[in-house]
Amino acid sequence: MTDALLLVSFGGPEKPDDVVPFLENVTRGRGIPRERLVEVGQHYFQFGGKSPINDQCRALKAAIEADFAARGVSLPVYWGNRNWDPYLADTLRQMRADGITSAACLFTSAYASYSGCRQYRENLAAAVAEVGEGAPELRRLPHYFNRPGFLEPFVDHTVAALAELPAGSRLEFVTHSIPTAMNDAAGPNGGAYVAEHLDAAGVIAAGVGERIGRPVEWELVYCSRSGPPSQPWLEPDVNDHLETLAKDGVPGVAVLPIGFVSDHMEVIYDLDTEAKATAEQVDLPFRRVPTPGVDPRFVTMVRELVTEAEPVVLGTIGPRWGDCPAGCCANLRGPQPALCGKD
Ligand SMILES: CC1=C(CCC(=O)O)c2cc3nc(cc4[nH]c(cc5[nH]c(cc1n2)c(C)c5CCC(=O)O)c(CCC(=O)O)c4C)C(CCC(=O)O)=C3C
Ligand SMILES: [Fe+2]
Structure with a gap:
C-alpha cells in the first residue's frame, strides 16, 4: 500500500548566498579539489546564483498532481532534496504530520550508479533516522531509463534538431561523467551506468533513424567531470569530442543530455554554454536537444510506474527493479545504511 508519491531530487541553490553552502553540502567528504569548487561556483554565479533545478521539480510536481487528478489517482505528491531546501527530512516530517504512513519514491535520476542511486538511498536512510518514530515507510519505483515515456521525447526533439542541422549530422549522447x-x-554486477546509457541511446538513435528514413551515427560522451586529475573518470569529454568531430569533417551535431531528466545547471552551463562555445570555436553546427522535463509522456510514465501491472520497456536490458538487489552500486568508501534495497 502506498499513501503518497515522494519526488526525491538533488536540490540546487536559489540565490547567490546559497551557492557556497550548497556546494559544501554536495561535496562534503567527496575529495573534490578546491579549484573545481571555485569554478563550479562561478557557473552558478553566472546564472545569478540560482539553479533551475528546484523550479523544474516544482513544475514536475504540479504536472504530476494535475495528471493524477485528471486520471483519478488520489495520491498526494511530496518533494524533498538531498542537498538543498526542501530537505528530505523536512518533507518526511510534513508527511508524518499529514498522516502519511508509506510512500513510493521517484528519484529524478534515471540510471544506476552510486551517485545516481545508492547515494539517494543513503540520504533517505539518514533522513528517516533523523525524523525518527512515525516516518513514512519508503519504497522506490522502478528505474525508468528504458521506459518509452523517458525515451520518446528525446526522439521527437532530436528529429526536430536534425531538421535544423546539415545533412549527415550526428548524435552526441551526453551524460554526467563519473569515476571509472x-x-x-x-x-x-558492475558496469550498469554505461550499459544502461548505451541501451537508452541505441533505442533513441534507432527511433530517430526510423523517423528520418536513414541510419544516424552516434556515440556516448561525458560532461561535468570533477575529482582530481589523477583519478580516472569516464571519457571522452564532450568538448574534446566535438573538436575531434570537427577535425573529421562531421557536418554538425545534435547533443542529447540523456543523463538528465530536466535542463538543470549541468545542461545550461556544461552544454548550452561551454560545449556550445567549443562547437562555435571549431565551426561545428550545434543543436542541444531538450530533456523530458514536464513532457506529458514523461508525466504519464510516472503515473504508470505507480499504478502499472505490466511494465513496458524498450531496448535490450529488460525491466528494472524498484528496491535494489543486495550489493547494487556499492559505496566505494564503505557500507552505509540505505533504504529501498536489500542492503
Ligand atoms: C551521476 C551524476 C548525476 C546524474 C544523476 C542525478 O541527477 O542525480 C549528477 C547530477 C547532478 N549533479 C549536480 C551538481 C553537482 N554535482 C557535483 C559533483 C558530482 N556529481 C557526480 C555525479 C552525478 N551528478 C559526481 C560523481 C560528482 C563528484 C563528487 C562526488 O563524488 O559526489 C557537484 C560538485 C562540484 C563538482 O564537482 O562538479 C555539483 C554542484 C546536480 C544539480 C544541478 C543544478 O544545480 O542544477 C545534479 C542534478
Ligand atoms: Fe553531480
Missing part, C-alpha cells in the same frame, strides 16, 4: 571505479561498481 564507480561505473565498475554500478548495478548488481
Whole structure:
C-alpha cells in the first residue's frame, strides 16, 4: 500500500548566498579539489546564483498532481532534496504530520550508479533516522531509463534538431561523467551506468533513424567531470569530442543530455554554454536537444510506474527493479545504511 508519491531530487541553490553552502553540502567528504569548487561556483554565479533545478521539480510536481487528478489517482505528491531546501527530512516530517504512513519514491535520476542511486538511498536512510518514530515507510519505483515515456521525447526533439542541422549530422549522447571505479561498481554486477546509457541511446538513435528514413551515427560522451586529475573518470569529454568531430569533417551535431531528466545547471552551463562555445570555436553546427522535463509522456510514465501491472520497456536490458538487489552500486568508501534495497 502506498499513501503518497515522494519526488526525491538533488536540490540546487536559489540565490547567490546559497551557492557556497550548497556546494559544501554536495561535496562534503567527496575529495573534490578546491579549484573545481571555485569554478563550479562561478557557473552558478553566472546564472545569478540560482539553479533551475528546484523550479523544474516544482513544475514536475504540479504536472504530476494535475495528471493524477485528471486520471483519478488520489495520491498526494511530496518533494524533498538531498542537498538543498526542501530537505528530505523536512518533507518526511510534513508527511508524518499529514498522516502519511508509506510512500513510493521517484528519484529524478534515471540510471544506476552510486551517485545516481545508492547515494539517494543513503540520504533517505539518514533522513528517516533523523525524523525518527512515525516516518513514512519508503519504497522506490522502478528505474525508468528504458521506459518509452523517458525515451520518446528525446526522439521527437532530436528529429526536430536534425531538421535544423546539415545533412549527415550526428548524435552526441551526453551524460554526467563519473569515476571509472564507480561505473565498475554500478548495478548488481558492475558496469550498469554505461550499459544502461548505451541501451537508452541505441533505442533513441534507432527511433530517430526510423523517423528520418536513414541510419544516424552516434556515440556516448561525458560532461561535468570533477575529482582530481589523477583519478580516472569516464571519457571522452564532450568538448574534446566535438573538436575531434570537427577535425573529421562531421557536418554538425545534435547533443542529447540523456543523463538528465530536466535542463538543470549541468545542461545550461556544461552544454548550452561551454560545449556550445567549443562547437562555435571549431565551426561545428550545434543543436542541444531538450530533456523530458514536464513532457506529458514523461508525466504519464510516472503515473504508470505507480499504478502499472505490466511494465513496458524498450531496448535490450529488460525491466528494472524498484528496491535494489543486495550489493547494487556499492559505496566505494564503505557500507552505509540505505533504504529501498536489500542492503
Ligand atoms: C551521476 C551524476 C548525476 C546524474 C544523476 C542525478 O541527477 O542525480 C549528477 C547530477 C547532478 N549533479 C549536480 C551538481 C553537482 N554535482 C557535483 C559533483 C558530482 N556529481 C557526480 C555525479 C552525478 N551528478 C559526481 C560523481 C560528482 C563528484 C563528487 C562526488 O563524488 O559526489 C557537484 C560538485 C562540484 C563538482 O564537482 O562538479 C555539483 C554542484 C546536480 C544539480 C544541478 C543544478 O544545480 O542544477 C545534479 C542534478
Ligand atoms: Fe553531480
